[in-house]
Amino acid sequence: RPTQFLRNLSKMLDFYSQFNPSPLSIKQFMDFGYQACERKSFTFLRKELPVRLANIMKEIALLPENLTRMPSVVLVTDWYARSFSEIIAFERSDISPTTLDRFCETLVRVRNRHSDVVQTMAQGVMELKESHPVDQQTDNSIQYFLDRFYMSRISIRMLINQHTLLFGSDVKGSENPTGHIGCIDPQCDLVGVVKDAYENARFICDQYYLASPDLRLKEINDVEHGAPIRIVYVPSHLYHMLFELFKNAMRAVMEHHGDAEEGLPPIEVVVCRGKEDICVKMSDRGGGIPRSSTDMLFHYMYSTAPQPPKSDSHTVPLAGYGYGLPISRLYARYFHGDLSLMSCDGFGTDAMIYMKALSNEANELLPVFNKASSKFYRTVIPTNDWSHGSSLGVRHLTTRNA
Numbered sequence: 569r570p571t572q573f574l575r576n577l578s579k580m581l582d583f584y585s586q587f588n589p590s591p592l593s594i595k596q597f598m599d600f601g602y603q604a605c606e607r608k609s610f611t612f613l614r615k616e617l618p619v620r621l622a623n624i625m626k627e628i629a630l631l632p633e634n635l636t637r638m639p640s641v642v643l644v645t646d647w648y649a650r651s652f653s654e655i656i657a658f659e660r661s662d663i664s665p666t667t668l669d670r671f672c673e674t675l676v677r678v679r680n681r682h683s684d685v686v687q688t689m690a691q692g693v694m695e696l697k698e699s700h701p702v703d704q705q706t707d708n709s710i711q712y713f714l715d716r717f718y719m720s721r722i723s724i725r726m727l728i729n730q731h732t733l734l735f736g737s738d739v740k741g742s743e744n745p746t747g748h749i750g751c752i753d754p755q756c757d758l759v760g761v762v763k764d765a766y767e768n769a770r771f772i773c774d775q776y777y778l779a780s781p782d783l784r785l786k787e788i789n790d791v792e793h794g795a796p797i798r799i800v801y802v803p804s805h806l807y808h809m810l811f812e813l814f815k816n817a818m819r820a821v822m823e824h825h826g827d828a829e830e831g832l833p834p835i836e837v838v839v840c841r842g843k844e845d846i847c848v849k850m851s852d853r854g855g856g857i858p859r860s861s862t863d864m865l866f867h868y869m870y871s872t873a874p875q876p877p878k879s880d881s882h883t884v885p886l887a888g889y890g891y892g893l894p895i896s897r898l899y900a901r902y903f904h905g906d907l908s909l910m911s912c913d914g915f916g917t918d919a920m921i922y923m924k925a926l927s928n929e930a931n932e933l934l935p936v937f938n939k940a941s942s943k944f945y946r947t948v949i950p951t952n953d954w955s956h957g958s959s960l961g962v963r964h965l966t967t968r969n970a
């Protein structure tokens with residue numbers, strides 16, 4: 569029998585999920601950070617965080633029961649319910665220093681509670697794969713849901729990090745040596761982050777393969793010729809994407825050329841600033857993959873491999889396990905950019921990260937719970953409205969025509 573708590577929770581979820589999340593641009597995050605008014609931030613967050621939590625929690629309820637019944641998914645759902653309840657407790661609080669401090673403590677507790685959500689959900693997908701046959705519709709729902717679920721999580725953690733970095737007890741009144749506004753660097757030096765990600769991926773590559781490809785780096789500023797390319801961005805998001813791409817590129821090169829005597833082909837990176845886009849292109853000559861496989865790299869179901877044995881975790885494989893590429897693409901899309909792969913089977917792969925050059929155009933991209941999103945979970949797979957040759961080849965056709 570649902571307790572009074574669950575009945576009340578469900579009512580509050582219905583209430584807050586009626587509102588659409590309010591996307592903020594990097595420029596708004598930055599301007600707000602400069603004025604840094606804790607009361608305004610509290611007033612905004614005690615409504616916006618429950619709205620974003622309720623929107624995604626209503627979507628969890630639409631998932632196939634086979635998935636929502638998995639122990640790991642039940643655990644994640646429970647984390648979300650607790651965090652939602654703890655934050656709406658501030659709904660009518662008076663704005664006193666004590667309330668503000670307790671709110672900060674609550675945000676830190678929520679962030680810690682949810683630190684393992686990505687791998688716990690991946691565990692849930694694994695439990696589903698191991699316990700039920702997964703049909704195409706379920707696969708589509710999982711792909712659609714996890715992109716939205718992880719994007720929602722990125723956005724909630726961004727709001728929490730900004731508030732705790734600007735107003736948390738450990739930063740109150742202290743100077744701001746880095747000039748960063750929360751987790752935003754107003755003058756993020758792109759080439760610097762590329763070099764950091766390369767050096768760290770190279771260190772792992774050297775440990776595992778006793779060698780690593782060199783880096784050829786080009787910087788092309790088509791707006792201010794010769795000037796270093798700087799962007800208002802979240803360095804940790806950019807680093808996450810680059811580190812993932814370097815690991816994949818290095819693994820490809822080492823496994824494609826590993827035993828060859830002649831030198832390893834370098835990884836070529838071009839950082840380019842245009843009027844509207846800033847992009848980072850990473851090219852490897854690691855042999856590439858067939859076009860038919862490229863989509864799989866962004867597929868959660870395919871990417872959910874059995875966890876590597878914990879015992880030899882010191883030999884972390886460079887790539888291949890986990891959700892590195894799908895999550896990296898979400899980080900790029902979060903501020904209206906993108907991440908895409910163009911592979912040339914037999915030669916190598918180009919990975920592109922696109923970012924908005926102007927911070928007022930870099931708006932958060934947020935999933936919205938509404939009829940359209942709900943409909944997706946009920947949609948039947950589209951009928952086959954293109955005729956394509958069968959894979960049996962000519963013999964099959966000739967027999968049919970004969």
Ligand SMILES: O=S(=O)(c1ccc(O)cc1O)N1Cc2ccccc2C1
Binds near residue numbers: 865
């Ligand atoms: O699929 S890939 O073309 C590839 C995918 C993503 C990326 O960022 C870079 C890449 O190069 N590539 C990954 C990999 C791993 C082991 C052996 C061979 C290959 C080929």
